Amino acid sequence: MIQAHAVRLFTERGYDATTVTDVAEAAGVSPMTLYRHFPTKEDLVLIDQDQRLAAERIAASSAAQPLVRRIGNALIDSATTLTGDRHGGDLTANEQFLLARLQLMTSTPALRAKHLDNHYVLQQTIVDALGGDATDPDTAFRVQAAASACLAALHTALVRWAEDDGRTELPDLIAKALAAAFGDDIVSIS
Template sequence: MQLFGERGYDATTMNDVAEAAGVSPMTVYRHFPTKEDLVLVDQHGELIAERIAASSPGRPLVRRIGGALVEAAAALTGDGLSADRRFLLVRLQLMISTPALRAKHLDNQYALQQAIIDALDGDAADPDAAFQAQAAASACLAALHTALVRWAVDDGRSDLPRLVEKALAAVFGDDVVGRAR
């Protein structure tokens, strides 16, 4: 991320990354088949899915998903100076500014949507329930994306969990995450 942040996405090669990491280019390619994978490897789907799975199945879908997204945002950005927070910020800024990364981001969104649906433990045999889970996950992820873009444009100065709450409230109403702020 540091190389991409300093040199830009297009100017940084896989060989540059391998050299900076002190490994061979083949080692980098073994773990990251494309340069897009280096930037947008999904690291947070499991965190979100775990939080959804731990939520009460009796709560409405958007509250379960929304609450997990807010909690994950808080966990990822809790310490203002953390390496995870900086990594996330640089990654988002690259995604916003680099057209080649947007398609990979969309793939990641689909994978995250499926992780959310799986975590909801929906009844796949019930097409209506599956459709509702898919629609709720998709709408919540659209709100999350809006909050992430705002946070990245603000250079991480705003409170990401609060932005996620505001975006969810704009779509679903003020009490979607189960608390008024």
């Protein structure tokens, strides 16, 4: 609820023009309560628990599949879970919230670096889910490279989604970006 108020205020007033106190007042909490949940102003936009979805999907996938397929399908499945399944209709409430957050992240210089930090966290989450902390350095490198490459395709899809105001369904954009990077047969929509 705090984060929803923050994103709304940042979108309406601008990120730099909105204070943490403004957000706390809008959410009906004290600034101290807000800081307990969101240690920095940037965290009001960027903190999410979406990484666990990708990790769960990867852990449930077959280890016999290529790494890129496991990661790519997990990213697509996670996006489907997060955005809902609208099939060309109006944006769902979750999509509207995610889109507003993403547009803030890409348009606000103060948030871009922190957004990149979130990608590193997601990459490590993916690596951990794939057992990339293995003692074999070559295996660990392959897992890190596959995760990084898939996240680059994800980033491209997210930027396009933000630029077109969410008109294209996010899972479809992610699948297209992955197919462009790795070939049409690498992603199998399940």
